[in-house]
Amino acid sequence: MYEEPWSDIKDYPDRHRAALEAELKAEIGGDHVLANRNFDIVAKREDQDDVLVLAEGKFYIIHLTWSGHTEPAPYPRTEAFASKEHLDAKLLEDVRWY
Template identity: 40%
Template sequence: MTLEEMFRDLYDKYGNDFNWYMIPFAQADGAFVAELNKEIGQDHFLYGKKILAVAKCESNDDVLYVLRNGTGRDIYYLFHLTYSAHNADGFPQYEEFADLFAVKEFIERSYIEDYM
């Protein structure tokens, strides 16, 4: 499953009310990555890594990022951005996912619980 297929499945299932959108590839290393680096600070294990923002929730400040770890296996992180300077330990809050199936399950479950 690709990221595009995952979101197409969710859009097909939930229609126009589904509250996530994919970030265009040309913007994947732009503002959302800069914001993430600002919030996590230099001591965070993801700081300065080649991470890309791939999707954003329209209903809150959740952003889905992908890290290509060089072994052919992508790791996904969903961060709840705070839009403030470097935060205390534990913030911004995030979830780590080993694959797109786990990402899809989490996003779909959150959508159902929080917005339906």
């Protein structure tokens, strides 16, 4: 489904997926758009510390800081997508520039 530089999170070992999720949960502060929301990591960008997240029907690309602790706003840096079409355009742009 995803093209380089993105990879489906299902292609990763369970422990790697769990580490990504734990780090994202650690970084999200109370004022972050994903605070107190259920989400799933669906893909990871191979050349950066970005993850693609689906939360309540909306997509977000989040750049992990790997600090291991809650980040102050505006971190972790997050890009929200108004529609699947906007996300697809971003992913295609990433493929072109990779």
